[in-house]
Amino acid sequence: MEKITWKCPKCGYTFDADASEAPPETCKMCKEKCQFVNVTCYIPECGMTGQDTRLG
Numbered sequence: 001m002e003k004i005t006w007k008c009p010k011c012g013y014t015f016d017a018d019a020s021e022a023p024p025e026t027c028k029m030c031k032e033k034c035q036f037v038n039v040t041c042y043i044p045e046c047g048m049t050g051q052d053t054r055l056g
């Protein structure tokens with residue numbers, strides 16, 4: 001199953017979810033309504049951390 005890493009732009013909270021699932025409207029961490037950013041990146045450029053650091 002393909003995973004997507006989502007990041008809250010407000011508090012920086014990240015979590016993985018199935019690619020078929022949409023991110024929640026509200027962040028678990030800061031309890032704010034936020035637009036989760038897809039930071040999934042598994043190429044070496046991103047340091048193999050599973051996150052695209054270029055996206056902040």
Ligand SMILES: [Zn+2]
Pocket residue numbers: 008009010011012013027028029030031032034
């Ligand atoms: Zn948040």
